[in-house]
Amino acid sequence: MQTLDQNTAQRFAEIALGHVRQEFPNHIMHVFEGVEDGVRPASLHPVFYGSFDWHSCVHGYWMLAHLLRLYPDMPAAPAIRRLFDEMLVADKIAGECAYFDRPTARGYERPYGWGWLLKLAAELTDHETSTWSQALTPLTERIVARFEAFLPLATYPVRVGTHYNTAFALRLASDYAKVSKNTGFFSLLQTTAKRWYGADRDCTAWGEPSGDEFLSSSLIEAECMRRLLPPDAFEPWFSGFMPDLSKGQPAHVMKPATVSDRSDGKIAHLDGLNLSRAWCFFALAAALPEGDPRRTIMQQAANTHLQAGLAHVAGDYMGEHWLASFAVLALSA
Template sequence: MTLTPEHAAHFASIALGHVRREYPNKPDHTLAGDTDARTPRQLHPVFFGSYDWHSCVHGYWMLARLVRRFPAMPPADAIRALFDAQLVAEKVAVECDYLAAPTARGFKRPYGWAWLLKLAHELSLLEEPRWARALAPLAEIFAQRFRDFLPRATYPVRVGTHFNTAFGLRMAADYAKGTADAGLLALLRDTALHWYGTDADCPAWGEPSGDDFLSSALIEAACMRRLLPATEFQPWFDRFLPRIAEREPATLFEPASVSDRTDGKIAHLDGLNLSRAWCWRSIAAGLAPGDARRAIMAEAADRHLAAGLPHIAGDYMGEHWLASFAVLALDEP
């Protein structure tokens, strides 16, 4: 399965319906006084929709990716109009000012940081440069936050939710490579090796947890595949998950069951199925062409995609974010 024009138009229509939908909203906002009590649109004039800030950011990323891949699709003009209205210097400046407050030091670390950089990279690939230029000051703030934070981060975070550090490194790597920021890229790689370089024989015994949308095992492998040259990645992977040929650990091959899609946490498990598909495809692409494990991984990816794709829309608890992960799975090995 690959990303089709039909997928793109469907996913884009979903995102266009929520990136400027202000409510319901779950702000990640610390109040230092009465004057800090403001609406989502006042706090974040660009990314106020999609239930929460980080989902809005990756909704914009998905729209940028889709309009680049299918510039003539029916929703393309609406995407460009959205970017013209929202990705402008005045609104981005308010987003930047928000981050200057001491209470915002840890805002969206590392998930939102990584997605904002991922968006900045995707915008830089579009023919129209003004949107990337407008977002650049905000991207640089988050790039600097990675530079400041990673040397202090003694330990990784291995959960299957927003705090996962391997996901953060993986997504920030695209920005670092795209901007030819050799210093940031080296920091990301060195941090990954420090955190994960000696990991071996991963049991994946804790997967899936009840509100995971990431596989802590597979996103770590996808992170290392992105940051290491192939000659270093394959031996690392052979140690990390040595029994893939036997389809072990078995839990990584079985799509998650979702019992209640109106529950925001349980609905995360649809995202787990999609993100696992993305990771399986990414890891397989890092192995030698003749490696028999590639076919096993492709089969696992297809099973997870089949479990996740039918549930992109329906209830807002999933609808405000799942399509982005479907695009990762279908279009980003």
């Protein structure tokens, strides 16, 4: 089985270092307030302007920070440190904060980018260089405040397998809440997850996958609940949510997705689906006791999906600008 060894970490780090400061091509989700608005990505986002879009750049930084923590002496480590020393500084983060302070940016990158920013903040907490985390803090605080304002207003979850999926955002944000020991924020995430998903039963996953998903709406919901519920509450919920898992059901999530065109950004999402499914399967299997037949089924599914996704982490920029981060999620699980 593939592991996140130093050689793999080096390869993924080289991929990310090659695109986190690549400004073009760039997909901007920007509301123009007037003719005076700048149009260059780097003028709008002094730090996270690369990697085709803001959120992909953020999780590129997360992956680099994660790999640096695991392998501080790998060949790419000096380049990562130089990047962070230059980019994760107060004045550049202030520029990112200014963007989020715009009245029209209330829902900017909600919730996917918000979750990834907090995942990055969690990774930088207690990292080898405290100045990186300190510099990011003003933006981190703004994103926490965004969650705190939004979640009580969100009557319903969003279950699609793309950026708007709410379970994925809660799952990533929970890591920051735990690491930062922000019990109030964690309680809000937990309460929201219970409100949205607590009564869900008999998942069939009949609509999975759709043509541009990179998340399994069923598996990421389960992984969100695994992270936010106490173990004694998660197991009965999970057994009710996927009651036929020991029979290899729902069958729709057990078989890796087929990707027909990796130069098409939407279709290329399906490589990410295979990797994110692997991440969820690994994490959910580990939560079950040894000897539980569901554990073996999910481990086998995880390995099958992982191998399907790892083969295509690089090659075309439509996938290359983000897929390695999802590979690291899976390999770290």
